[in-house]
Amino acid sequence: AQSVTQLDSHVSVSEGTPVLLRCNYSSSYSPSLFWYVQHPNKGLQLLLKYTSAATLVKGINGFEAEFKKSETSFHLTKPSAHMSDAAEYFCVVSDGASSGTYKYIFGTGTRLKVLA
Amino acid sequence: DAGVIQSPRHEVTEMGQEVTLRCKPISGHDYLFWYRQTMMRGLELLIYFNNNVPIDDSGMPEDRFSAKMPNASFSTLKIQPSEPRDSAVYFCASRRTGTGGNTIYFGEGSWLTVV
Numbered sequence: 001a002q003s004v005t006q007l008d009s010h011v012s013v014s015e016g017t018p019v020l021l022r023c024n025y026s027s028s029y030s031p032s033l034f035w036y037v038q039h040p041n042k043g044l045q046l047l048l049k050y051t052s053a054a055t056l057v058k059g060i061n062g063f064e065a066e067f068k069k070s071e072t073s074f075h076l077t078k079p080s081a082h083m084s085d086a087a088e089y090f091c092v093v094s095d096g097a098s099s100g101t102y103k104y105i106f107g108t109g110t111r112l113k114v115l116a
Numbered sequence: 117d118a119g120v121i122q123s124p125r126h127e128v129t130e131m132g133q134e135v136t137l138r139c140k141p142i143s144g145h146d147y148l149f150w151y152r153q154t155m156m157r158g159l160e161l162l163i164y165f166n167n168n169v170p171i172d173d174s175g176m177p178e179d180r181f182s183a184k185m186p187n188a189s190f191s192t193l194k195i196q197p198s199e200p201r202d203s204a205v206y207f208c209a210s211r212r213t214g215t216g217g218n219t220i221y222f223g224e225g226s227w228l229t230v231v
Contacts, residue, residue: 032218043207043224051218090159094218102147102211103172104220106159 002027004093006107014115019063019078021110023091026072033074034092034104035065044090050074061085086114118142120223122208128229134196137226139208140189149209149220150183150193159207165191198230 007022025031035047048059055067065076074091091107121140129135141148150162163173168185176183180199185191195202205227209220 034219036222041227044209044222046219046221049219101172102164102166102218103161104149104209105161106151108158 002029002031002093002095002103002105004091004105004107006089006091006110008110009108010111010113012113012115013081015083016080019076019081019085019112021076021089021091021112023074023076023107024072025074025091025093027093027095029095032094033065033067034094035059035063035074035076036090036092037087038090038109039087047076047089081112081114083114083116086112088112120208120210120221122206122223122226124226125224126227126229128231129198131199131230132197133230134194135198135202135228135230137193137206137208137228139191139193139223141191141208141210142212142221143189145210145212145221146188147211147213147220148185148191149211150191151207151209153205153207153225154203162193195228198228200230203229 003026005024033050036044037047038044047063048057050057050067058064063078065074067074088109088111090109092104094104123138146167149164151159153159162175163183165185183193205225207222207225209222211220
């Protein structure tokens, strides 16, 4: 079975300071991991993905995440927050490539607030 | 290339009425997913299809919910009869085998309110 835990439901940062959104996963196989962003009343947009290539993954809008197998983590970071980063962020795990069943499991989300 | 297209974007209906949500996946994609998003339960996978065949419907809440995929370019999620607790945002997503690193692409969602 696979699961994902987002450790913080809310994170507040000041504009221009670093962002860290934490995600831990569990999978019986080699997982694919994703971060999606959802702005208010909008759909979900892919930020970045890990699919067993480089462990440090760069995404859109300056975000990046590092896959750490020993810690079963896939934390999302950004060096400097912008007001437009305020949104809800979802960590997603899928072991479909290994297991053959394509259930994408979503974390409960982290709401990022950026203070001026 | 057009993204995943969902309709209607917003629907308000009365309890007991039938609701039909529609989805057109990205052309060439062979997997289609239906998710429901609520404040209480977050994003839940309801059902997914591969090559128009339902693979896993274990997330469908009860018999009032049904989903079909008559062809590769169209799927419906039906609720009959609808209840206020069905109020949620329903997302459709699709992916293509073998490309894109297993990425799924989401539509803009259908905002359903049952009064």
